[in-house]
Amino acid sequence: MSSRRGFLRNVLAGAGVMASSKMLSAQEVQISGDMPGMNMKMKAKKETVHAHDSSVLAETPDIPNLPFRMDGDVKEFHLIAEPVKQEIVPGRTVDLWGYNGSAPGPTIQVTQGDRVRVIVDNHLPEPTSMHWHGFEVPVEMDGAPGSSQDPIAPGGRFVYEFTLHQEGTYFYHSHMAMQEMMGMIGAFVMHPKNGYKPRVDKDFVIILQEYAILPNITVPNSMNMEFNWLTFNGKAGPATTPLILRHGERVRIRLINLGMDHHPIHLHGHQFVVTGTEGGRQPESTWGPGNTVLVGVAQSRDIEFVANNPGDWMLHCHLPHHMMNQMSSMVGPMSRRNGMPAGLDMERGMGMLRQGSATSEENGLSLGRGMGVGSTAEQTVTNSPLKAENPMQHQGMQMGKPDVSKDANSVPGFPQDAFMEGPMMAMDRMVDKPENFGLRPGWSGFMAGMMTFVRVLPPDKYDQIMELRKKQEGKKPMKMDMPGMEHEHE
Ligand SMILES: [Cu+2]
Numbered sequence: 295m296s297s298r299r300g301f302l303r304n305v306l307a308g309a310g311v312m313a314s315s316k317m318l319s320a321q322e323v324q325i326s327g328d329m330p331g332m333n334m335k336m337k338a339k340k341e342t343v344h345a346h347d348s349s350v351l352a353e354t355p356d357i358p359n360l361p362f363r364m365d366g367d368v369k370e371f372h373l374i375a376e377p378v379k380q381e382i383v384p385g386r387t388v389d390l391w392g393y394n395g396s397a398p399g400p401t402i403q404v405t406q407g408d409r410v411r412v413i414v415d416n417h418l419p420e421p422t423s424m425h426w427h428g429f430e431v432p433v434e435m436d437g438a439p440g441s442s443q444d445p446i447a448p449g450g451r452f453v454y455e456f457t458l459h460q461e462g463t464y465f466y467h468s469h470m471a472m473q474e475m476m477g478m479i480g481a482f483v484m485h486p487k488n489g490y491k492p493r494v495d496k497d498f499v500i501i502l503q504e505y506a507i508l509p510n511i512t513v514p515n516s517m518n519m520e521f522n523w524l525t526f527n528g529k530a531g532p533a534t535t536p537l538i539l540r541h542g543e544r545v546r547i548r549l550i551n552l553g554m555d556h557h558p559i560h561l562h563g564h565q566f567v568v569t570g571t572e573g574g575r576q577p578e579s580t581w582g583p584g585n586t587v588l589v590g591v592a593q594s595r596d597i598e599f600v601a602n603n604p605g606d607w608m609l610h611c612h613l614p615h616h617m618m619n620q621m622s623s624m625v626g627p628m629s630r631r632n633g634m635p636a637g638l639d640m641e642r643g644m645g646m647l648r649q650g651s652a653t654s655e656e657n658g659l660s661l662g663r664g665m666g667v668g669s670t671a672e673q674t675v676t677n678s679p680l681k682a683e684n685p686m687q688h689q690g691m692q693m694g695k696p697d698v699s700k701d702a703n704s705v706p707g708f709p710q711d712a713f714m715e716g717p718m719m720a721m722d723r724m725v726d727k728p729e730n731f732g733l734r735p736g737w738s739g740f741m742a743g744m745m746t747f748v749r750v751l752p753p754d755k756y757d758q759i760m761e762l763r764k765k766q767e768g769k770k771p772m773k774m775d776m777p778g779m780e781h782e783h784e
Contacts, residue, residue, distance in 0.1 A: 349486065355500070461485065498548065531742045560586040609745070
């Protein structure tokens, strides 16, 4: 079994890229004022990047791009389905299944018309199959287990090969339903042969996922119907990486959803237009303004806007429970009653009524909220007073005082957000990174779940962050920002 590192080395060697060579980020390409294919020398020659292509390479914050090598005219990628450790927020590393060490898996980027080969190795303990979601390819390449191919056995391999005539935001995923809920998806961006008009300056990919993970274990319960970890590219707020924009730039954000819920993704401070779906580019006549786009399960939505309003703007799922971390019914002290059933059996876990009404004693507040296997009965939690004088201490978090009124504990419904967010939860330093530079102190206490920032910055602040980022990237052994491409002067 070849190690991932070894594999990457081989791929890089195959692509003529030395491990030490400096890769360009999408930003840097953009700063140079040209398209990626023009200012870089590529092994791929002109078949892979078209002279009239004004597309910028898409960036998937917190997720690498998948490198490729050219085999004649074929772009060859290599994906390894395997268990991965994923740090969702500082201090919370969970056991997911993904590809090449990451969940979601690395982003694949090709150009419309490319001949593509993807070697898929299965390093999972059970069979898997790779589906190319929305691809118009011959049925034997569709990855439907049992019907179009045998599942890929543990230790096995399947080689997919197809020519792609489409353009747009696509994705790959395991076609084993429960594996999907373990993280097994990745983005597959097909850039158009001739660039979209109007062209964008920045192009981002965000994959929406959700997991049900009990507070005391690291493995998601893929059978659960409720979720307490909601992620953008495998990270929950405040660990998500903000999208950095220079004031005035036009931006595309490609949103991809694979989970059990639909997510209304909302942007502050700007109106956008939906320019594409999981079926590719939409005609411009359909582009109406909005600021919230519902990304349904198995769908993708491309949104575009001009970042003309300076500021640090939230981009988030607007389902209230998807703006929280680690939420389980143990967290909200909502009842004084003993023995609320939670996760006792599947019927109740899924919210099916056996007796009584949804709010009866038998069912009560935990109905359909059980975090599942392992929890026999919910711990009793009382309405214990929140002490403003004596804030609780936890890990490396900044412990501000919970801001509650003197009579808070006599108010029905208290506490609600006093527990879930606020200065008590701030961890600015623990999630420190160039993209967070200059945010308002304490910001991280209010970022959770499917949340990140779109930072529309004046030129000097923008340059400062890009400079910090360049420095940080220089420290990393290698950065896979540009598949198969290398810096001109190295
Ligand atoms: Cu949501």
